[in-house]
Amino acid sequence: MNRILSTVVGASCAALLYVAPANARQSLDLGVNHVGLSIGNSQRWTGLRINFRDHDVRRVDGLNVTIWKPGDNPEFVMNGIAAGIWPAAGTLNGLGIGIGGVTAQYAINGFALSPIGAVSQGSINGIAIAGLGAVAQQDVAGLLVAGLGAVTQGGIRGVMLAGLGAVAQRDMVGINIAGLGTVSQGSMIGINAAGLGLVAEHDMIGINLGGMAAVAEGDMRWINIGGLATVANGNVEGLSIGGLAVVGTGYVRGISIGGLGVVGTGGYDGIAIGGTAVGTGEAPLRGIALSLGKVDSGRAAGLLIGGYRVRAERIDGVSASAVMLRSHGFGGLGIAPYNEVRGVQRGITIGIFNRADELHGVQIGLLNYAGNNGTLRWLPLINAHF
Numbered sequence: 001m002n003r004i005l006s007t008v009v010g011a012s013c014a015a016l017l018y019v020a021p022a023n024a025r026q027s028l029d030l031g032v033n034h035v036g037l038s039i040g041n042s043q044r045w046t047g048l049r050i051n052f053r054d055h056d057v058r059r060v061d062g063l064n065v066t067i068w069k070p071g072d073n074p075e076f077v078m079n080g081i082a083a084g085i086w087p088a089a090g091t092l093n094g095l096g097i098g099i100g101g102v103t104a105q106y107a108i109n110g111f112a113l114s115p116i117g118a119v120s121q122g123s124i125n126g127i128a129i130a131g132l133g134a135v136a137q138q139d140v141a142g143l144l145v146a147g148l149g150a151v152t153q154g155g156i157r158g159v160m161l162a163g164l165g166a167v168a169q170r171d172m173v174g175i176n177i178a179g180l181g182t183v184s185q186g187s188m189i190g191i192n193a194a195g196l197g198l199v200a201e202h203d204m205i206g207i208n209l210g211g212m213a214a215v216a217e218g219d220m221r222w223i224n225i226g227g228l229a230t231v232a233n234g235n236v237e238g239l240s241i242g243g244l245a246v247v248g249t250g251y252v253r254g255i256s257i258g259g260l261g262v263v264g265t266g267g268y269d270g271i272a273i274g275g276t277a278v279g280t281g282e283a284p285l286r287g288i289a290l291s292l293g294k295v296d297s298g299r300a301a302g303l304l305i306g307g308y309r310v311r312a313e314r315i316d317g318v319s320a321s322a323v324m325l326r327s328h329g330f331g332g333l334g335i336a337p338y339n340e341v342r343g344v345q346r347g348i349t350i351g352i353f354n355r356a357d358e359l360h361g362v363q364i365g366l367l368n369y370a371g372n373n374g375t376l377r378w379l380p381l382i383n384a385h386f
Helices: 002-017
Strands: 027-032 035-040 044-051 059-066 077-084 088-098 102-114 117-120 123-130 133-136 140-146 149-152 156-162 165-168 172-178 181-184 188-194 197-200 204-210 213-216 220-226 229-232 236-242 245-248 251-258 261-264 267-274 277-279 285-291 294-306 309-321 324-335 338-370 378-385
Touching: 027 044, 117 123, 133 140, 140 149, 149 156, 156 165, 165 172, 172 181, 181 188, 188 197, 197 204, 204 213, 213 220, 220 229, 229 236, 236 245, 245 251, 267 277, 277 285
Parallel strands: 035 044, 044 059, 059 077, 077 088, 088 102, 102 123, 117 133, 123 140, 133 149, 140 156, 149 165, 156 172, 165 181, 172 188, 181 197, 188 204, 197 213, 204 220, 213 229, 220 236, 229 245, 236 251, 245 261, 251 267, 261 277, 267 285, 277 294, 285 294, 294 309, 309 324, 324 338
Antiparallel strands: 027 035, 102 117, 123 133, 251 261, 261 267, 338 378
């Protein structure tokens, strides 16, 4: 018995260590109908297969152990467990564990684990974890984790985590987090975070956190936070916070807080708090706007408080400033040292000097001017016209 065992072991080692030509198919098969134990470069096998270097393999079902980096195996379908220094297949269905890497030409379906890299020239459906890089040249559905970079040239639906960068050339849907940058050439939908920058070339929807900036070429919705800036080349909706600024080239809607300013060039609805400015250009502003500097808008309605100025084409609601209010139409209550209405005022202004071209209300101040009040256009303390 010992002699037989020694013979089998010796023959197995010889077959395993034999370096055959690239197209060799030599193997020592211990089984029936390609089932059992195979040592060498068998083309099809079910059970346990051990080989030095795979080349031109067709199919293995079971456990495949390879020692060295494989040759060309585009049609190799691996079902089960592939282990070694660099296990590779055309399609890997199951578990791949490689010291130097795990690769697939068409797809990884299952679990790939390596301290170096997990790479599919096609898709990844399942889990790929790599110490350095996890890469798919097509779509990913599942979990992609890498110590340095997690990259897909398609999109991802699932979770992508990377120590440095997480990148997708199409949509990111799910949880996407990177130590430095998270970048999508499509949309980001879900929970997206990056230590430095968060960038989407289309929409950004969900909980979006960028250590320095969160930037979307499309719309931003829900919770958007950038350490320095939150910027959308479209609309911004939800809770948006920028250490310096919140900017939307479309409308901004919800609660927006910018250390320096909040800007919605397409208009604003909600609560805007800007350190030095809240502005919408010629677009309307509706809701609450608070700034230590200025509040500027086309047509403003709601509660407007500006440190040194509130200015709008028309103001309706309650407005206050430490220096001036200026509009071409006014309705409501305005409080500032200097209130100027270059048009029709309907309501009450309180200040040191109040001016209205046409007054239909009350002015209270040291000096008041109402252009439609005849000989009583200039009055101290109070002026009124109804």
